[in-house]
Amino acid sequence: MDRNGLTVSVKEARKIILSSITPLEPEEISILDAQNRILYSDIKSEIMIPPLDNSAMDGYAVMAEDTKGASEKNPRILKLCGEIQAGNFSKSKISKGTCMRIMTGAPLPEGADAVVPFEDSEDDNSATKIFTEINKNDNIRFAGEDIRKGDIALKKGDILNPADIGLIASLNNSRVKVYKRPEVAIISTGNEIVDINAEIIPGQIRNSNSYTLYSEVKKYNAIPHIIGIARDNIEETINILKKSLEYDIVISTGGVSMGKYDFVKEAYLNLDVDIKFEWVRVKPGRPCMFGQKGNKLLFGLPGNPVSTLTSFIQFVRPAILKLMGANKINKPVVEAILEEDIKKKPDRLHLIRGIFTIRNNNFYVATTGPQGSGILRSMSNANCLIIIPQNITKVTAGEKVNIQLINHDEIP
Ligand code: AMP
Ligand code: MG
Numbered sequence: 274m275d276r277n278g279l280t281v282s283v284k285e286a287r288k289i290i291l292s293s294i295t296p297l298e299p300e301e302i303s304i305l306d307a308q309n310r311i312l313y314s315d316i317k318s319e320i321m322i323p324p325l326d327n328s329a330m331d332g333y334a335v336m337a338e339d340t341k342g343a344s345e346k347n348p349r350i351l352k353l354c355g356e357i358q359a360g361n362f363s364k365s366k367i368s369k370g371t372c373m374r375i376m377t378g379a380p381l382p383e384g385a386d387a388v389v390p391f392e393d394s395e396d397d398n399s400a401t402k403i404f405t406e407i408n409k410n411d412n413i414r415f416a417g418e419d420i421r422k423g424d425i426a427l428k429k430g431d432i433l434n435p436a437d438i439g440l441i442a443s444l445n446n447s448r449v450k451v452y453k454r455p456e457v458a459i460i461s462t463g464n465e466i467v468d469i470n471a472e473i474i475p476g477q478i479r480n481s482n483s484y485t486l487y488s489e490v491k492k493y494n495a496i497p498h499i500i501g502i503a504r505d506n507i508e509e510t511i512n513i514l515k516k517s518l519e520y521d522i523v524i525s526t527g528g529v530s531m532g533k534y535d536f537v538k539e540a541y542l543n544l545d546v547d548i549k550f551e552w553v554r555v556k557p558g559r560p561c562m563f564g565q566k567g568n569k570l571l572f573g574l575p576g577n578p579v580s581t582l583t584s585f586i587q588f589v590r591p592a593i594l595k596l597m598g599a600n601k602i603n604k605p606v607v608e609a610i611l612e613e614d615i616k617k618k619p620d621r622l623h624l625i626r627g628i629f630t631i632r633n634n635n636f637y638v639a640t641t642g643p644q645g646s647g648i649l650r651s652m653s654n655a656n657c658l659i660i661i662p663q664n665i666t667k668v669t670a671g672e673k674v675n676i677q678l679i680n681h682d683e684i685p
Pocket of ligand 2: 462463464505527528534576
């Protein structure tokens, strides 16, 4: 049987999806809730950070030229004329032959142009012995060396990490404007699908997709809602989709293939969803629908648990990030040395579950083993997807392949 409907490549599919998305509205939130949220507008600094030249060490503020020729055997002796603790400011000046005790972070007194660390000195409360020669500007942190007044400290579209949040705090903001989080409806379809804890009989299958997707959606900071399971009939499929259209994104799994009981396309048509594509030239995940109704995005992902997840990673994840205004939405792709032979048909792009390791500064990659699209274990073990282009039929161990990193916070 022919596959009617628009077939696209992975690249084309992503382009279609991303070009149909306008980012959501902004909202202002506490910086305490801002981790992984996406910045709505540039943050420009009105101040210098640090605001004043200050000491990078506990030690003595000096004029560097006063330390010339100083050594362990032949120390320079300077008159000690005060102490500056962090948090204080000294109005006195350093002049030739004098120094001031200074703590890390304390503002440098006028006249001083370097700091001698405590380790290289010794004092008896009136005079300080300097045991080493230092240069002008040594151990000083300069005003504005972190951020200058007028600098763009953070850019619109940045995904906020803990250091970014610290930066926002140091610019004296307790709140930050970020894009709203998309609300995502998650639907399973299938007569055979049974939820956790419900009694199961032979022939039925436990729902895993809803939970995989829930966690993926959460991982990108969108808001997941598990709507339920639709049985394989047109009425239930329409009803559950209709109900889900109050959310920004509707993801369903299953019911998009060529089976007699696959009703997602018919339901989309019934609901006037503008179908943008129905098939993707990729394995796993060929049946994969994307459509729009107004500004709502609908993804009809394939039912097999691995296909569901790889399709989510390729298509739904970028959509969520674009809706949230991110300016970086691609997973990293790197070259790796293949550790086993791979053969495939020249039918479509293959995404093969892989495990990469880094040895001697090289990426190596092996497959996770059998690649059936129902083997969710293979996805749970994988930290990358090996990308084999459509027209390639064989790659031999030792050759280089591209891998997309998918679960790489910790590297084996
Ligand atoms: P379908 O695309 O509806 O033909 O489903 C393909 C395969 O995916 C079937 O073998 C289903 O049992 C399985 N499947 C569909 N939905 C789920 C789900 N929510 N959780 C686990 N497996 C599923
Ligand atoms: Mg089904």
